Amino acid sequence: MAVATPTRAFGASIRRREDPRLITGRGKFTDDIHLANAATAMFVRSPHGHARIVSIDTSAASAHPGVLGVYTFENVKGFISGMPCAWPTTNTGDTLKLATYPPLADGKVRYFGEAVALVVAVDPNTAADAVDLVHVDYDPLPAVINNEAAVAPGAPLIHDSAPGNQAFRWSLVGGDTNGALAHADVRISQTLVNQRLIATPLETRCAVADYNPASGEVTVWVTSQNPHIHRLLIALSTGIPEHKIRVIAGDVGGGFGAKIPYYAGEALCIFASKELGVPVRWSESRSENYVATAHGRDHIQHIEVGATKEGKITALKVTAYASLGAYPSTAAPGVPTWLFGCIIQGPYDIPNNEVHVIGVYTNTTPTDAYRGAGRPEATYMLERVIDLVAAKVGRDPVEVRRLNFVKKDQFPFKVANGTLTYDSGDYELALDQALHTVDYTHLRAWQEEQRAAGKLVGIGFSSYVEICGLGPSSAANAMGFAGGLYDSATIRVHPTGKVTVFTGVHSHGQGHETSFAQIVARDLGLKVDDVDVIHGDTDKVQHGMGTYGSRSAAVGGGALHMAGMKIRAKAQKIAAHLLEVAEEDIEWVDDAFRVKGSPDKAKTIPDCAFAAYMAGNLPAGVTPVLEEQHWYDPENFVFPFGTHICVVEVDRETGETHIKRYVAIDDCGEIINPMLRDGQVHGGIAQGIAQALWEEAVYDENGQLLSGSLMDYAIPKASVMPHLELGHTVTPSPHNPLGVKGIGEAGTIASTPAVVNAVMDALSPLGIHHIDMPLRPAKVWAAIDAASH
Amino acid sequence: MEETHVGISVEVNGRPHRSTVEPRTLLVDYLRDDLGLTGTHIGCDTGQCGACTVIVDGQSVKSCMVLAVQADGAHVRTVEGLAQDGRYHAVQQGFWEKHGLQCGFCTPGFMMQSVQILEDNPDPSDQEIRDALEGNLCRCTGYQNIVEAVKAAGATIRSGAETMALGTGVGA
Ligand code: FES
Ligand code: FES
Numbered sequence: 001m002a003v004a005t006p007t008r009a010f011g012a013s014i015r016r017r018e019d020p021r022l023i024t025g026r027g028k029f030t031d032d033i034h035l036a037n038a039a040t041a042m043f044v045r046s047p048h049g050h051a052r053i054v055s056i057d058t059s060a061a062s063a064h065p066g067v068l069g070v071y072t073f074e075n076v077k078g079f080i081s082g083m084p085c086a087w088p089t090t091n092t093g094d095t096l097k098l099a100t101y102p103p104l105a106d107g108k109v110r111y112f113g114e115a116v117a118l119v120v121a122v123d124p125n126t127a128a129d130a131v132d133l134v135h136v137d138y139d140p141l142p143a144v145i146n147n148e149a150a151v152a153p154g155a156p157l158i159h160d161s162a163p164g165n166q167a168f169r170w171s172l173v174g175g176d177t178n179g180a181l182a183h184a185d186v187r188i189s190q191t192l193v194n195q196r197l198i199a200t201p202l203e204t205r206c207a208v209a210d211y212n213p214a215s216g217e218v219t220v221w222v223t224s225q226n227p228h229i230h231r232l233l234i235a236l237s238t239g240i241p242e243h244k245i246r247v248i249a250g251d252v253g254g255g256f257g258a259k260i261p262y263y264a265g266e267a268l269c270i271f272a273s274k275e276l277g278v279p280v281r282w283s284e285s286r287s288e289n290y291v292a293t294a295h296g297r298d299h300i301q302h303i304e305v306g307a308t309k310e311g312k313i314t315a316l317k318v319t320a321y322a323s324l325g326a327y328p329s330t331a332a333p334g335v336p337t338w339l340f341g342c343i344i345q346g347p348y349d350i351p352n353n354e355v356h357v358i359g360v361y362t363n364t365t366p367t368d369a370y371r372g373a374g375r376p377e378a379t380y381m382l383e384r385v386i387d388l389v390a391a392k393v394g395r396d397p398v399e400v401r402r403l404n405f406v407k408k409d410q411f412p413f414k415v416a417n418g419t420l421t422y423d424s425g426d427y428e429l430a431l432d433q434a435l436h437t438v439d440y441t442h443l444r445a446w447q448e449e450q451r452a453a454g455k456l457v458g459i460g461f462s463s464y465v466e467i468c469g470l471g472p473s474s475a476a477n478a479m480g481f482a483g484g485l486y487d488s489a490t491i492r493v494h495p496t497g498k499v500t501v502f503t504g505v506h507s508h509g510q511g512h513e514t515s516f517a518q519i520v521a522r523d524l525g526l527k528v529d530d531v532d533v534i535h536g537d538t539d540k541v542q543h544g545m546g547t548y549g550s551r552s553a554a555v556g557g558g559a560l561h562m563a564g565m566k567i568r569a570k571a572q573k574i575a576a577h578l579l580e581v582a583e584e585d586i587e588w589v590d591d592a593f594r595v596k597g598s599p600d601k602a603k604t605i606p607d608c609a610f611a612a613y614m615a616g617n618l619p620a621g622v623t624p625v626l627e628e629q630h631w632y633d634p635e636n637f638v639f640p641f642g643t644h645i646c647v648v649e650v651d652r653e654t655g656e657t658h659i660k661r662y663v664a665i666d667d668c669g670e671i672i673n674p675m676l677r678d679g680q681v682h683g684g685i686a687q688g689i690a691q692a693l694w695e696e697a698v699y700d701e702n703g704q705l706l707s708g709s710l711m712d713y714a715i716p717k718a719s720v721m722p723h724l725e726l727g728h729t730v731t732p733s734p735h736n737p738l739g740v741k742g743i744g745e746a747g748t749i750a751s752t753p754a755v756v757n758a759v760m761d762a763l764s765p766l767g768i769h770h771i772d773m774p775l776r777p778a779k780v781w782a783a784i785d786a787a788s789h
Numbered sequence: 790m791e792e793t794h795v796g797i798s799v800e801v802n803g804r805p806h807r808s809t810v811e812p813r814t815l816l817v818d819y820l821r822d823d824l825g826l827t828g829t830h831i832g833c834d835t836g837q838c839g840a841c842t843v844i845v846d847g848q849s850v851k852s853c854m855v856l857a858v859q860a861d862g863a864h865v866r867t868v869e870g871l872a873q874d875g876r877y878h879a880v881q882q883g884f885w886e887k888h889g890l891q892c893g894f895c896t897p898g899f900m901m902q903s904v905q906i907l908e909d910n911p912d913p914s915d916q917e918i919r920d921a922l923e924g925n926l927c928r929c930t931g932y933q934n935i936v937e938a939v940k941a942a943g944a945t946i947r948s949g950a951e952t953m954a955l956g957t958g959v960g961a
Contacts, residue, residue: 013883014961022893023881024955025828025868029894032827124818127810151871202832202894202928203842253830253894254928286833509929514959521961529958675888679934683891686931709957710837710926718919718932 010522013675016514017528018507030206030221031283034671039068040284042127043265044134045291046109047445047702049143050156053107053116053136061119061133066126066275070134071105071118071268077768079271080238081325083264086229087334088588090480092168099167099361101327103264106351109138110158111363112328112703113291115264119155120272120280143363147300147321150360151665158361163452167324170337172344175352177706180315184306186392192384192688194377197297198321198696198717199370199506200705204284205293209269213277217244218290220356222266224249225259225506226546230485231538233262233330238270247537256687257369258293259508260548261330266625290708291338295697296322296370299347299377305385311393316353318381324359325366330365331481332368333359336683338479339374339467339549342419346382347427347465347641348404348614351416369548371687372466372745376752379464383753384770387461387760391769397757401463422465422639423736425667429462429729434643434665437727443647451765454745457660457785460696460758461643462750468742469554469638469733471600477479480614482767485551486633488544489559491520491567493626495613497606498603499524499531504544505556506536510680510744512552515672519557523564524605525591542629547628550640550742553672558737559632566628571608576609577619579602589680637735640741644685646754650762655781657693657759659722664750667729669741677743680724685724690716691748696774763787797861800828802870810857816850817841820856820867828868828897832926832959839925842898843867849905851924854892868897871904877952879945880904885953889938891929903939911943 021027033757058070083101100106105116117134142420148153150165158165181187203583207219218240227247235242252259253666272280286291299320306315341355347446372379386404390397405427406413407416443459467521470476473484484618489505501520507513517531524531534540568588575593576583578599593608595601608626611617615624647661662669665679671677694714698706707713732739752773759775760768766787771779801824808823808945810843820826820843832840841852845864871878880903883889890896899922906921908912913921918939919932928937945952 009961012961016888016958017959018893019885020955022890022896023877023884023900024872025826025870025897027828027893029827031831032821034822034827087934125813193920202831202838202892202926203830251894252892253832253891256928286835286838309889333920354829389897424809509893518961528961662831679888679930682931682933683929684931687928710833713834715926715928716932717926718922719916721919721932723915724931724933 009528010672013228013673014514014528016511017517018513020118029203029251029253030208030223030528033208033221035210035279037210038279038281039120039122039276040124040127041118041120041280042131042251043115044119044131044136046112046116048109048138048140049079049112050141051109051138052141053105053109054139057115057135058119061130064133066122067119067130068122069120070130071107073102074221076103076268076271080267083235083262084233085333086233086329086482087331088480089168089170089333089337090478092170095166095167096168096659097162098328099162099374103267103290104405110149111365112705113365114326118268120276143701144569145362145364145699145701145703147298147323147360147362150362153359155157162657165361166364167361170230170357170359170723171355172341172419173354173419174418177317177354178354179314180352181304181306181317182217185305185309185313185690185703188305188388188392190303190388191681192301192303192381192771194297194301194380195412195773197296197370198290198694198697198713199256199258199296199711201254201256201258204286204289205259205263205265207246207266207269208279208281209273211273218270219246219248219731220266220270221248221250221254223259225255225508225548227506227536227538228504228543228545229762230262230288234267234270235506237267238343238771239698246539249506252487255508256371257373257548261368264424275486275682286734287709290704290713291705294329295365296367297377298367300379303381303385305389307389307393309393310403311389311395312403312540313350313389314352316345316350318355322357322359323362323364323367325364326361327366331367332366333450334479334481335369335374335378337476340377343375343467345408345415346379349364349406360718365697371748375466375745376749379749380753382759383462387757388769396623397461401431401461415772418466421636423636423733424731425465425639425641426729426731427463427641428640430665430667431643433727433729434645434663437663437665437725438645438661451483452735456652456762458648458754458758458760459761460646460754460761462503462754462757464750465639465641466745466749467637468550468640469634469736470549471552471637472635473633483545485545486635486754488542488557488629488630489556489563490542491627493567493605493609495610497609499526501560502541503533503556503560504541505536505552508545510552515676516557516560518672519560520564523561524567550744553740554638554742555632555634557740558634559630561737563628563630567626570622570628571605571626573619574608574611574719575603576750578607581592635735638669638736640668640743640746642746642750644750644754648758648762650759650780652784655784657775657780662722663725664747665727665729666743666746667731668743668746669736670730670739670741671728681747682724682725682742683746685751686716686721688748688751690753692752692775693774694774694776720785793860797858799860799863799865801850801865802867812856812858815837815853816855816857816859816860817818820852821906826869830894830897832895837926840895841864842925843903844901844905849902863934864888871900872955875955879952880907880942882945882952883938884941885942887934887937889935891931895927899927899935903942907941907943907946912944913943
């Protein structure tokens with residue numbers, strides 16, 4: 001049979017296979033699921049940050065025409081009494097206090113927007129009317145918003161089960177930090193606030209539940225990054241047997257971490273569908289999303305640094321107050337602890353460091369992972385520290401980075417606290433490429449000229465390493481994560497040689513339907529157009545852990561490659577049999593098994609698949625069909641890294657920051673599709689710049705969310721984003737089957753400190769060394785004004 | 790409740806529809822829920838995000854800011870009506886080729902606004918594109934490839950080149 005031309009799919013910037021449906025309006029997002037006879041659910045939400053519920057009167061709402069049911073905690077608790085926390089973080093001694101997280105408020109509301117009652121009606125307008133008819137009598141209580149105030153003596157108590165509002169105390173220690181601090185040439189103390197953010201995927205959360213009373217089966221369409229985790233948590237929290245639950249996360253309009261958690265909204269749609277015998281749909285409004293969907297970040301960090309007079313950091317001590325919000329969300333306790341503390345020394349060789357994290361409850365929306373999750377908090381802290389040290393010892397921040405970097409020949413590199421071993425890296429290579437791209441020497445000369453002309457211009461750096469490819473299950477278990485972090489792939493080669501792939505990770509913008517097809521196309525010698533990738537449906541796909549922590553390419557892709565190798569191994573036996581030679585006498589070249597020495601004698605995967613399905617002429621011991629599955633549990637995390645450089649001008653009159661240039665050099669190991677990689681970096685940088693300059697979830701002292709809509713919460717528009725200049729170095733992961741490392745979070749992690757460092761560099765002639773984010777014009781202007789008086 | 794409903798007739802993507810709606814029904818909900826045209830999305834409740842952008846009588850509008858009754862007698866064009874005669878619209882092709890979308894949720898709104906931009910000026914500068922996209926929010930792309938997509942679409946329109954046929958694969 002003729003042999004196809006070799007595929008060059010892997011590593012090529014091919015356009016995406018998911019796009020035709022999305023650009024023609026034929027995507028299937030959860031809110032697009034319209035089932036016959038479906039009822040609409042809506043929630044009555046708390047107008048108070050903290051209050052006792054005196055009474056709830058549902059009678060008027062229940063009597064309203066078209067209302068099918070009105071429910072409070074008392075009605076639903078028999079179905080679900082609490083939202084499970086899947087990451088009861090370890091290393092907390094006996095301090096961990098996981099407060100009960102009721103699906104509807106149980107006697108008390110603890111944050112603005114907490115759901116108090118559920119209304120189900122025949123249509124959205126009727127449901128909205130009925131929400132207004134539920135009368136709740138509240139007795140307001142004092143609220144506490146600030147993380148340190150929450151654990152101060154006399155603070156209002158949020159949960160009786162968590163005295164002092166403390167959720168946990170967590171520590172990691174490496175070396176002798178106090179000793180090194182005592183002997184340091186220079187010491188710096190600084191407090192940094194990593195503000196609260198709202199993920200804001202353009203699609204809010206939605207759920208549609210369809211319970212079948214005859215079979216006891218339920219199908220739930222839900223906006224999820226990890227449908228199998230949702231299925232498991234639904235089963236554990238409601239008692240519906242896991243095999244009776246089908247979770248479908250079809251097209252999902254962005255996640256950024258906020259669609260990892262399991263929320264009451266989807267659970268209560270299942271409850272109502274079971275109760276009423278009709279499908280029930282629920283779709284968040286944006287204002288509702290801003291109070292009901294997990295927020296991110298929200299750290300206050302106190303830092304002490306010791307360094308030599310050359311700027312070599314000898315000691316780093318961090319005490320962080322991290323808010324979980326009012327209740328412990330699905331993965332919340334792991335984010336400010338393990339995902340933050342392990343990577344506390346970043347790309348630097350800091351032999352003595354310790355980190356202490358105090359998890360606190362406040363009267364705010366629960367927090368959870370937000371793009372980067374823990375690693376941006378560490379990177380921002382460390383990159384600010386490097387610049388503060390550089391200023392203190394009077395050296396160029398580039399040289400201080402270089403001095404402190406883990407060097408190329410130190411890999412694999414074990415961090416001081418012993419938790420991580422960085423797999424591979426060449427941090428100076430990325431730094432040098434970034435410096436070369438901006439022409440650093442000339443850039444500094446230009447800055448001098450501009451400064452001489454009275455302009456406030458600054459150059460900011462950020463070098464980072466992140467923990468990606470989450471992760472070895474043994475590590476996940478040791479950290480208290482209630483699940484393994486392997487992933488899965490099934491490759492089904494059809495009789496005609498076309499392929500369907502089932503992956504346990506989930507795509508909600510990342511483009512796996514394309515990049516994963518590229519992996520399989522290379523491994524099996526096929527065209528990308530011949531490979532379909534299925535994800536997001538627990539009835540179709542074998543168990544999998546979903547997408548977060550930049551794990552899809554590394555873990556899901558790794559599983560896929562291993563499954564592809566199993567296909568190849570079986571097909572090789574068939575090919576040898578068909579070619580009537582010994583297995584050792586054929587080899588895989590480009591896209592087919594070829595007889596050594598006579599490469600024209602060849603069999604492709606489609607040839608072998610056809611024989612495997614005909615099944616009458618197979619070698620002894622080879623079973624029919626060509627389908628393989630692999631479960632890949634990585635031996636280590638992967639550690640992407642890079643350096644970003646930002647050039648800004650700050651308007652002296654207005655305090656406004658203009659980004660003049662932005663260069664990002666990232667190393668994510670092997671690159672499957674450069675165009676998709678760049679897209680991930682673009683979007684990540686936009687979110688990171690936004691944290692530096694604009695975004696902040698703001699509460700007043702009573703716990704009202706003041707930034708509760710897109711009018712008040714400033715996500716970037718096209719007109720404020722600079723043109724981004726991207727580049728890369730390639731340092732493959734030595735242990736990942738594909739050599740890949742992950743790129744989904746790099747842009748967000750790196751860009752925030754690059755921008756803030758640039759602004760601080762711009763303001764340094766005025767004697768300003770730190771301003772907390774976001775660097776909005778009014779705040780910067782006030783600092784400039786104060787410095788000039 | 791029936792007596793409060795109002796009759797409207799609207800032409801959507803060239804097809805006439807007669808419906809009765811509650812006066813408070815938004816155009817976007819009418820398109821999605823009554824006509825089943827779910828390609829037009831809802832991303833906010835304050836008119837900020839532009840995910841719901843459609844073209845009404847030749848002018849791009851946010852369909853969450855318009856009542857269905859206000860569209861009585863109008864011609865409405867949605868993302869479902871962009872491709873014609875079995876071929877992609879130049880704007881669709883631009884978004885596909887330049888990776889102008891990731892999750893795709895904002896995309897229908899961006900494409901409809903881009904159609905408007907290019908009808909007003911088929912050769913806009915980068916800054917003109919960024920400014921004209923002021924009313925559309927994307928959380929995934931950082932906008933860079935959206936700008937490229939609009940430029941590519943403009944080039945296709947100006948050249949008069951035939952666009953790709955629906956059903957074209959990625960060709961790799
Ligand atoms: S849904 Fe219309 S502007 Fe957001
Ligand atoms: S592509 Fe996801 S919001 Fe624009």
